[in-house]
Amino acid sequence: MFSTVRGGHRIRTLTSLVVAGLLSTACAQTGNLPSQPAAAVPTAAAKPNTLGPSGEGLNNQLIGAVAWKQTAAEYRALYYQGFNIARMHVEAAVKNRKPGDKPLAVITDMDDTILLPLAYWGYLINQNQDFFNDPEWDKWIPRDQIVPSPGSRAFLQFCKDNGVEVFYVTSRDQDEHTYDYAMKHLKVLGAPYADTDHLTVLRDTSNKQPRQDEIAKKFDVVVYLGDNLNDFRRKFYVKNVDERMKVMESERDQFGRKFVLFPNPTDGHWLAAIFGDSEPPPTDDNRRLFKKAATRTAWDGR
Numbered sequence: 001m002f003s004t005v006r007g008g009h010r011i012r013t014l015t016s017l018v019v020a021g022l023l024s025t026a027c028a029q030t031g032n033l034p035s036q037p038a039a040a041v042p043t044a045a046a047k048p049n050t051l052g053p054s055g056e057g058l059n060n061q062l063i064g065a066v067a068w069k070q071t072a073a074e075y076r077a078l079y080y081q082g083f084n085i086a087r088m089h090v091e092a093a094v095k096n097r098k099p100g101d102k103p104l105a106v107i108t109d110m111d112d113t114i115l116l117p118l119a120y121w122g123y124l125i126n127q128n129q130d131f132f133n134d135p136e137w138d139k140w141i142p143r144d145q146i147v148p149s150p151g152s153r154a155f156l157q158f159c160k161d162n163g164v165e166v167f168y169v170t171s172r173d174q175d176e177h178t179y180d181y182a183m184k185h186l187k188v189l190g191a192p193y194a195d196t197d198h199l200t201v202l203r204d205t206s207n208k209q210p211r212q213d214e215i216a217k218k219f220d221v222v223v224y225l226g227d228n229l230n231d232f233r234r235k236f237y238v239k240n241v242d243e244r245m246k247v248m249e250s251e252r253d254q255f256g257r258k259f260v261l262f263p264n265p266t267d268g269h270w271l272a273a274i275f276g277d278s279e280p281p282p283t284d285d286n287r288r289l290f291k292k293a294a295t296r297t298a299w300d301g302r
């Protein structure tokens with residue numbers, strides 16, 4: 001089975017699903033988050049769902065995260081904050097650039113960085129779904145309801161006005177239409193450099209680094225923008241909570257400097273560190289695993 005990513009592209013195989021399912025069950029029994037990669041439970045082998053949203057869907061575990069995305073001024077302010085930081089770095093780089101230096105560039109992710117898929121998440125909740133649904137995502141993408149993130153358009157135009165090229169590197173897969181859909185979204189955004197030299201769509205991997213390194217050979221990359229650590233370097237692609245945290249800590253000086261990170265509490269590779277899969281199936285075992293993650297530290301009431 002083959003599927004799109006947002007948090008981290010992955011190719012599912014029957015073997016990996018079975019292994020992941022066994023690990024997930026073990027974790028649910030021991031109460032520990034996975035210390036080894038993988039943990040998602042295959043839908044086919046899962047027991048019937050009894051804990052997922054039903055009726056009015058008030059027990060949907062996504063509600064908090066999606067309500068925050070839909071309504072919190074803080075969520076939107078974090079985008080302005082990120083683009084303000086990025087702009088400061090671009091301003092400094094433009095000012096400090098000397099004749100003969102490589103030209104300047106910015107490399108950005110698309111979804112949840114310069115574009116927000118808010119209506120997609122609202123739809124999932126209205127459909128009583130509580131995990132990312134890849135087929136629904138693929139149906140929604142061509143509806144062109146994705147919207148600019150706060151400050152993205154102005155920042156991208158600022159880059160253009162200052163001769164700083166912007167490269168868009170995204171992992172998406174909606175079959176043969178993937179590239180056209182992504183390009184159309186750049187046009188909807190009014191993004192500069194919306195052309196084939198600047199847009200890279202990775203359909204079969206979430207590994208952006210080869211393309212980023214290729215760009216960095218010709219350009220001085222001022223900042224990388226993303227909502228997922230994997231948008232910055234491949235080294236962050238670690239499917240284990242503690243290990244992933246360690247890799248993040250090893251790069252702590254880069255955040256707000258070389259890497260500008262935007263918030264995403266609904267999806268991303270952080271889920272792969274919990275479930276072994278960025279898009280885990282909506283099973284009761286996975287809901288239990290999610291609760292384990294949420295109670296990783298918990299007061300005992302005494």
Ligand SMILES: [Mg+2]
Binds near residue numbers: 110112113227
């Ligand atoms: Mg993204």
